Amino acid sequence: MDAIIKHPALRAFDPETKRPTREEAEEAVRTLIAYMGDDPEREGLVDTPKRVVNAYAELYGGYKQDANAILERVFDDVGGYKDIVLVQDIPFFSHCEHHMVPFVGKVHVAYYPSGGVVGLSKIGRVVDVFARRLQTQEHLTESIAEAIDKVLAPRGLAVMIEAEHMCMAMRGIRKSGVSTTTTRFTGLFEDPAEQVRFITLVRGVQR
Numbered sequence: 019m020d021a022i023i024k025h026p027a028l029r030a031f032d033p034e035t036k037r038p039t040r041e042e043a044e045e046a047v048r049t050l051i052a053y054m055g056d057d058p059e060r061e062g063l064v065d066t067p068k069r070v071v072n073a074y075a076e077l078y079g080g081y082k083q084d085a086n087a088i089l090e091r092v093f094d095d096v097g098g099y100k101d102i103v104l105v106q107d108i109p110f111f112s113h114c115e116h117h118m119v120p121f122v123g124k125v126h127v128a129y130y131p132s133g134g135v136v137g138l139s140k141i142g143r144v145v146d147v148f149a150r151r152l153q154t155q156e157h158l159t160e161s162i163a164e165a166i167d168k169v170l171a172p173r174g175l176a177v178m179i180e181a182e183h184m185c186m187a188m189r190g191i192r193k194s195g196v197s198t199t200t201t202r203f204t205g206l207f208e209d210p211a212e213q214v215r216f217i218t219l220v221r222g223v224q225r
């Protein structure tokens with residue numbers, strides 16, 4: 019089994035010693051199926067615990083990934099380019115930590131390089147590292163911003179997430195089509211005029 023990278027939010031929890039076995043995880047799925055009122059031994063469900071645990075390995079694969087390692091390759095020769103780099107409409111799928119139900123949407127990231135730039139695909143990879151964990155949209159926004167800020171130290175960074183939470187659409191309040199927006203601005207983007215520029219670029223192309 020791959021090692022789990024300890025998430026700062028886990029604090030006292032040691033993911034390796036506290037981690038149940040795969041058999042225990044499959045048994046937990048069988049328990050939930052029975053709790054819901056279905057028969058975990060019937061033909062259609064007998065392999066479901068195995069599939070669910072496999073799916074979880076993918077959906078929560080971010081616990082085994084390190085954002086710093088993804089971002090460490092910086093390209094310094096950008097021909098003196100110093101203006102905004104905007105990577106927008108990065109799709110993501112995450113699960114809220116309250117209900118373990120999906121929230122889905124798009125991330126927009128912009129930065130003013132201080133020197134080098136990162137490969138464009140790496141921004142999308144960093145989004146997935148954090149999206150594939152349990153957390154809130156606010157925490158996801160902060161985690162993405164913190165990782166990019168730390169490695170790239172840009173003159174300014176903007177992270178914006180627009181998402182729909184299935185825990186509000188499929189259950190509870192049952193309001194679908196509700197969009198939640200979160201933002202994190204650092205450095206040059208603390209200037210409201212820069213925030214307007216960022217949002218104009220994002221919205222201008224989108225709508």
Ligand SMILES: Nc1nc2c(ncn2[C@@H]2O[C@H](COP(=O)(O)OP(=O)(O)OP(=O)(O)O)[C@@H](O)[C@H]2O)c(=O)[nH]1
Nearest residue numbers: 114115116117153154155156183185186189190191
């Ligand atoms: N701030 C924030 N809230 C979230 C996020 N995802 C889900 N929630 C909210 O978390 C709250 C949990 O509220 P609780 O009262 O503890 O749980 P609940 O009884 O299931 O709440 P309802 O969803 O209102 O039925 C709900 O209001 C959700 O809409 C998120 O990413 N950020």
Ligand SMILES: [Zn+2]
Nearest residue numbers: 114116117185
């Ligand atoms: Zn939720």
